[in-house]
Every structure is written in C-alpha cells, then in structure tokens.
Amino acid sequence: MNRPEMIHLLTGVQSSKLNYYTELKKTIGELQKKNRQLEIMNTIMHSFNVNMSIQDMLKQTQETLQSVYKIDRLSLAMWEDGALKMADVYPEKASFLRKGTVLSSENSLYARVFSSGQDLLHSVQKGDDFFESEAFQALGFQSVWLFPLSSRGMITGVLGLATREIFSFSEEDRSFFDHLSGQFAVCIENARLYHEVLLSESRWASTFRAVPDSILVTDLDGTILTRNDSAAQSWPFEQTICTFLKPDRFHEAVQTELPCFEEVSIQNKVYECAYYPMLEDGELKGMIVYLKNITEKQFMQAQIIHSGQLAAIGEMAAGVAHELNNPLTAILGNAQLLLRLATNETKPLLEDIEECGKRCRTIIRSLLAFSRQEPSSFHPCSLNDAIYEALRLTGRQMEKQRIQLLIELNEQLPLVNGNLQQLSQIAVNLFINAKDACSEMQGEKRVWVKTEADQHFVYLHVQDNGCGIDADKLDEIFHPFFTTKSAHNGTGLGLSVSIGIAESHGGTLTVKSQPQKGSTFTLALPVLERTE
Amino acid sequence: MYKFVMPEVIFGSGSIYQAGECCKRLGARHVLVVTDRGVMDAGWTDPVLESCRKAGLAATLFHEVSVNPTDVEAAACAETYKESGCDAIIAVGGGSAIDSGKAAAALVANGGHIRDYEGVDRILSPLPPLVMVPTTAGSGSEVSQFSVIVDSVRQKKMTIVSKSLVPDIAVIDPDVLATKSARLTATTGLDVITHAIESFVSIAATPMTDVQAKNALALAARFLRPSVASKYNKEAKEKMAMASLQAGLAFSNAILGAAHAMSHTIGGRFPFLHGDINAVLLPHVMEFNLIACPEKFREVALLMGENVTRLSDREAGEKAIQSVKKLAVDIGAPLTLAEMGFHASAIPEISEIALTDACMITNPRDISAAEVAALLTRALA
Numbered sequence: 001m002n003r004p005e006m007i008h009l010l011t012g013v014q015s016s017k018l019n020y021y022t023e024l025k026k027t028i029g030e031l032q033k034k035n036r037q038l039e040i041m042n043t044i045m046h047s048f049n050v051n052m053s054i055q056d057m058l059k060q061t062q063e064t065l066q067s068v069y070k071i072d073r074l075s076l077a078m079w080e081d082g083a084l085k086m087a088d089v090y091p092e093k094a095s096f097l098r099k100g101t102v103l104s105s106e107n108s109l110y111a112r113v114f115s116s117g118q119d120l121l122h123s124v125q126k127g128d129d130f131f132e133s134e135a136f137q138a139l140g141f142q143s144v145w146l147f148p149l150s151s152r153g154m155i156t157g158v159l160g161l162a163t164r165e166i167f168s169f170s171e172e173d174r175s176f177f178d179h180l181s182g183q184f185a186v187c188i189e190n191a192r193l194y195h196e197v198l199l200s201e202s203r204w205a206s207t208f209r210a211v212p213d214s215i216l217v218t219d220l221d222g223t224i225l226t227r228n229d230s231a232a233q234s235w236p237f238e239q240t241i242c243t244f245l246k247p248d249r250f251h252e253a254v255q256t257e258l259p260c261f262e263e264v265s266i267q268n269k270v271y272e273c274a275y276y277p278m279l280e281d282g283e284l285k286g287m288i289v290y291l292k293n294i295t296e297k298q299f300m301q302a303q304i305i306h307s308g309q310l311a312a313i314g315e316m317a318a319g320v321a322h323e324l325n326n327p328l329t330a331i332l333g334n335a336q337l338l339l340r341l342a343t344n345e346t347k348p349l350l351e352d353i354e355e356c357g358k359r360c361r362t363i364i365r366s367l368l369a370f371s372r373q374e375p376s377s378f379h380p381c382s383l384n385d386a387i388y389e390a391l392r393l394t395g396r397q398m399e400k401q402r403i404q405l406l407i408e409l410n411e412q413l414p415l416v417n418g419n420l421q422q423l424s425q426i427a428v429n430l431f432i433n434a435k436d437a438c439s440e441m442q443g444e445k446r447v448w449v450k451t452e453a454d455q456h457f458v459y460l461h462v463q464d465n466g467c468g469i470d471a472d473k474l475d476e477i478f479h480p481f482f483t484t485k486s487a488h489n490g491t492g493l494g495l496s497v498s499i500g501i502a503e504s505h506g507g508t509l510t511v512k513s514q515p516q517k518g519s520t521f522t523l524a525l526p527v528l529e530r531t532e
Numbered sequence: 533m534y535k536f537v538m539p540e541v542i543f544g545s546g547s548i549y550q551a552g553e554c555c556k557r558l559g560a561r562h563v564l565v566v567t568d569r570g571v572m573d574a575g576w577t578d579p580v581l582e583s584c585r586k587a588g589l590a591a592t593l594f595h596e597v598s599v600n601p602t603d604v605e606a607a608a609c610a611e612t613y614k615e616s617g618c619d620a621i622i623a624v625g626g627g628s629a630i631d632s633g634k635a636a637a638a639l640v641a642n643g644g645h646i647r648d649y650e651g652v653d654r655i656l657s658p659l660p661p662l663v664m665v666p667t668t669a670g671s672g673s674e675v676s677q678f679s680v681i682v683d684s685v686r687q688k689k690m691t692i693v694s695k696s697l698v699p700d701i702a703v704i705d706p707d708v709l710a711t712k713s714a715r716l717t718a719t720t721g722l723d724v725i726t727h728a729i730e731s732f733v734s735i736a737a738t739p740m741t742d743v744q745a746k747n748a749l750a751l752a753a754r755f756l757r758p759s760v761a762s763k764y765n766k767e768a769k770e771k772m773a774m775a776s777l778q779a780g781l782a783f784s785n786a787i788l789g790a791a792h793a794m795s796h797t798i799g800g801r802f803p804f805l806h807g808d809i810n811a812v813l814l815p816h817v818m819e820f821n822l823i824a825c826p827e828k829f830r831e832v833a834l835l836m837g838e839n840v841t842r843l844s845d846r847e848a849g850e851k852a853i854q855s856v857k858k859l860a861v862d863i864g865a866p867l868t869l870a871e872m873g874f875h876a877s878a879i880p881e882i883s884e885i886a887l888t889d890a891c892m893i894t895n896p897r898d899i900s901a902a903e904v905a906a907l908l909t910r911a912l913a
Binding site: 003006007009010011012013015016017018019020022023 | 533534535537652653655656657658659677693694695696698735736738785786787890893894
C-alpha cells in the first residue's frame, strides 16, 4: 500500500465510526429471517397430519417455502425393499425419472447423499455425468440441494430441493433445511407407521366383521359394546345380551375369568355359545360372547345317525327276513296243507296260523322296505300309501296299547312328488310319538289319522289325546337330540329327521298342542303339479 | 478531500459530574469505570462513581491500569466488563486509562485478542458507549481514533486506529488538573506541544486540523510554564485543558510524525513517560523535518511566541526548535534519552520497528531506518 492510500485510510475518508443502527438492522434482519423460517417450520409441521399423503406434504411445504425460498421442485427418494428409489415429486409435472426408479448406482447424487449422510449442494453443469444429470438438464434446474432424511438414527431417504436459478444460500439456510428435512423424515415415518397400524387394524376389523359366527364384545354387565356383521344381522337392536341369553354362564365366566361354554337355542336355532373373558394386563376389561349357529350341523348329525340306525335295522331286517323266510314258508305251506285236511274243530286254528304267518311276511317286507337305504329319488306317489306302509309297522303296537285308531283317509287325495319310503318314515315317527303320548294316559286313548287336500297342499293330521307338550318346549321338540322320553325309548331324532324330510319335500311339519289334552301334528306337502 | 471526526465534547469546570448522566443518555445501565491507582488516590474516581449513582446506573470499578497499558490489562478489563454485565465504559485518567477503556470496548464487541485489531480499520463491530474523562491534559486520546496498547509478548506498542475508537462523549473538566504534580504536568504538557507541532506539519494536515493545532500550540506555549509552576493557577489549567483537547482533535485527524513513531516504539520497551520521550525526541525530529516545510516551522516559532521578523523560514524554524528546547529546560523535563535510562544497544531494533509505526506515514520528511537511528543517537546524550 502506498503512502497516499495509507494516509487516506488514516484520515478515514472512506471509513466511519461503526454504529449500532447498522448492527441492529443486520441483527433484526437475521432475526426476521429466522422467525420466518420458524414460522414456515411451524406452518409446515402443523399442516401435516398423519393422514396426509406424501404428495400433499410436499405440496404444502413447497407452497409455504415460497415466501422465503423460491424452490421449483421438491423431490423425495426413499429407501424401500433394499434399494433407494425415486418416490414422490412435487410439482408432479416436474418429474423425469419415474416413481420407483432405483437410484443405486455409484453415479447417483441421491445415493451419494444417502450413503454419506451429508447434504450436497450441486450446481448443474453441462458436462455432468451423474445418473440424474439428464433429468436435471431436461427440467432446466441450475442447482439441486439434497438433504438426507434421518429418522430414529437411520437414514430413510433423501429430500431434494431444485431451482431453476442458482442457489445462493448461507449456513443458516443449510441448518434450516437440515432441520426441515429432519422434521420431514419424522412426519413421513409417522405417516408410514400410521398407515401400517391402520392397515393392520382394518385387516383385523374386517376379519372380525367377516367371521360368519356372531361375536359380541360386552362390558362386564353384558351391555353390548361392539358386534360383528353376523351378530348385527341377528341382533341389530339388542342393548344387552341378557335379553336373548340366560346370564348364568356369562356371570360364571366373569367371576372365574375363565372361558365358559353352553348350548342355547334362540329363535328356533341352536347355538354353541362361548363366553371368553377379555383380559388386559391381568385385569378383566370385558367379555367376548361367541355364538356359533349349529342348527344345520345338528340336523346333519341327526340325519347321519338316523340313517346309520336305519342302515343297521335294514341290514338286520334283511338278515332276519332271510332267516325267517324259510321257516315262514314252511309254516305257511304246512298250514295250508293242513287246512285241506282240517276238521271243523281244527280249521279255525289253522286259519289263524296261516293268517299270522301272512302277517309276519308282510311285516318283514315292510321292514325291509322301510329300512332300505336308497338314494332318495322322488316320484309321484300317494301320501296314503305311505300311511298304509307305516300303519303296517306300527298298527299292531297301537292295538296292543289299546289305542283306538281312527283312520280317515281321503281316497281322492292328489299325488305328491316324493319318496314313499321317506314319507312313511315321517308317518311312523308321528304314529310312534302319538302312541307314546297316550301310553301314560288313563281312560280312553285315541289317535286320529286323517288326510285331506286343498288346492296346493295335501295334509296329514295325526292327533292324539295324550299328554300334550308344554308351551316352552314346543320350539325345541324339532331340535335334534331333544327328547321327553326315557333313554331307551327315544333318541331325540324322530321329529328332527321328520322335519328335515318334510322340508326337503318342500313341505312343513307343524304342531299344536295343549298339555294334558293332546297334540296335533300336521304334515303339509305340495301337490304334484300336473304338467299336461 | 478530507474528513474531520470528533466526539461530543463537554468542556468546563465541574463537568466531571456529568459523566454518569452522559452514559445514561447513551442507553447505559451498568457502567465499567476504568481508571488507575493514581487517579483514584487523587480522588477523581469518586465524583464519577457518584454521578453514576445519581443517574441511577450501576458501576463496576477497574483500576489495574499501568503507565503503558498492556494487552493483558485490556483483556482483564474486558473480562471484568463481561463478568459484571456492563453495557458502557467510562474511562477516568490519563492516556493509559482511556486507551485501556477503548481497547476493552473493542474486545467486548469484537472478541479475540487486541493484537487482531492492530493497524487501521480492523474493528468490525460497533463499540459500547464510551465516555472519557481525561485527567492529564496531554494524551488527547479522549477525542482521538487511536488506542495505543503494549503487546506484552512482542514488547511493542501497538497502534490501533479506527473511527470506532472515537469516544462518544469527552468530558473535559480543567479542575481535575489541579491535583497533578508539576512533573506530570510538565511531561503531559510537552506531549500536547508534540501533538500540536507534529499534526501541524503532518502531510495529512487540513485547514480544520490546522486551526486546532495552531490554537493548541499557542495556548500550550503560553500556559504550560505557569501551569507547571502552580497547581492552583486555574486559568493556566483551563488553557492547558483546552490546548490538550485541540491538539487531540488535530492529531486524531491529521495524524502525527516521526517523534511519535519513535516514542511509541521506545515506550513499548521502556517504562518511560510518553511525554518525556516526546520532549527529548521532538527537537531532533524538528531539525530533521525542517527542510520539508520550513514555512510551517516558521509559523510554529511564531505561535510559540518567538520573534521571527526578518528571519528566513529556515532561521525561524531553527528558532522554533530552540524554543521547544528552552521550554523543556524551563519546566524541568528530561533532555536526553540517556538520563531516562535508554541504552544505545536498543537503537538498531527500535529504529527498525519505529519505521512500521502508523505515525511514520504522515511525517513530512521521508525517513529511513538509518536516519531514525541517527536521530536516536543524537537524542541519546
């Protein structure tokens, strides 16, 4: 420095006493910028919610940043399935590399920032040879600033800020963007976790709802808190389970905190009902009432057992018939031979032998027919025939019990489309039940058997003047395994199988009963439609 | 093109009691009062502290300032400022207290070491409010843009020049001069004369500085002797105070010359009074500079009350030199470096360093190290 210059300096033409005004302005300027940045950070973070898509987050960020930084594009690359991939870009039209493009090459700026964990401010040059160079040039970016996104100590992706003008940012800007990307990473992570939770939650919820069995979640008093679709269908308005379930078992489960089970019948349906205590940290919080409709299952079971029984009877009957046929043929033949030589004295006796022999043969044939296991094929047939068949099997038992059998069959009865064998099974069941109902009664015992028809249906009424059925049991008598009879008398299968057959014929089996006065069972079957 | 800088100036008897109020006006709440033992003993710290109390300001005292203040003292002073939570500085004392206050202010606002600010315009952040109360009528530091601090490592006086070192308010109370010893009055008075003459002949002198320099010289030449003679000559004290102020304004803006450059260098190495060194060196430097601007030296002689009619400029200039020498003799100032304890062995090194002093730049005659050495040799005995 030469002397005049030095003197100039010393006398200070070009310098002035520093004052606080400029200092203050500088400080205030810095503070204002910092405030603005904080405001932006606040606005961005507040506007984010876990429900927001990443695209919306980027949009919100870019728009809010606009007042301080002119960022033309925000891009996001995320680590996914073991690779760094291009994720969302805002604005969407400013994207070149497609979403999902893998940025794994050594040559990628994003990958470099991802692996180094250091931000990178890159000025786009003509001769650049990076993986992204073509994209940057095509989109007309001058500067690209990449920041690593780290959440819980892990780098999860890269946030990119791109401008079409050259960046001229300071250290404070860097720390701001650093902070911003930190917040961004947390928000993205939160949103991801939230969606994961939501997804698994909704998966569970739909599982819960889709279960075909009824599931009700209740509090400890049985008040219903939640119900799945099936339960909602069956009990849409019930407030508490106590209106359709007896609470004993429920209370037992609440008290013991152990699961309890019972079988209940509600509205003509049978349910397997389980009460599961809901424990949270060892404390009983509520109950799960699980109702499985087993009505169908029981019918099926009953049918299987019943047909098993029939099969056994059939097999036995075939054997017995075979064994009895020869002696019976001998008895009948001999009796007929002897009849020719009979005296007046012996003739009635021999005739009786012949008659009895013939009846034995009929019974054997009926038994064989009744128990024959054939694939149920439907043919036009007469309900009356089925009744005759049944009477052949059971008439004698009635007589033995001194039951007066009043038969009133309509000979003009229209035909039905059905399986004679199965229909006679219904009739047998009804007759046996009528007989059993009368057996304990004093006085005159009567069973009426009547057929009639209207335009659409043929009816069989079996009426007795027996013990009748209590009103509260009327629903249950058709349930499989329900019986009022003693163990060796009844299996509880008869009526359930009968109603099953009636339904398979498109008919119904109904009952009217008055305790101590008697019951009337009515089988209704649709009339065979004439196709002529 | 030139510029003239100066602080607000409050001049007059009893103005020392304004110090606190001045600080308050500058926004202070807690003042660091920088002073030295001698000033405290003379009782001039008390009115300052009192004025602070009256203005409702808290005050912390720092008095570890030596004759030639060092970087260590300045750092300690800045530390006290920060520790006590001060926000303004009042310096009460001679050049040493005022320069220490300035250095401390530079440090608290800019950080680092005072060495970082040696030279011109190295200070980057504004300083806290500075109110200066000079008690010596000599240094002129209360109005100047200079602070001279000894680098204790290099054993050299560092000259820090910055517009920001110009204090905010200079409170000049001639009454405080009454306690000065004759010796101190003499040496500081000679400093005033040196300031006036060197700034007058400086190549950076301007009409604005000339007015100040000439006034200062005329006043000092007339009133220094009576001021030394009696502590109680109030008029002489007041005139010397004004002379010191004006000389300060002159040299702060026109800068100085070789005498100060050398004096700063010697002061960095030897514990001599700044005024004494100046007094010894000034006549020799004037002789050396005479040919650069004889007409100015003629004016110097005139201002010092010499009769120069019918004398050539050069002859008049020589008269001025004689006049300075006579004044030194009259007031009992040292006349040689040797008698102060200066060793000839230090001359080569001092000469080299003196050349780099900022004051050397405005010396009217170009000077070499050999010439500096020759001057020092002549001043030795």
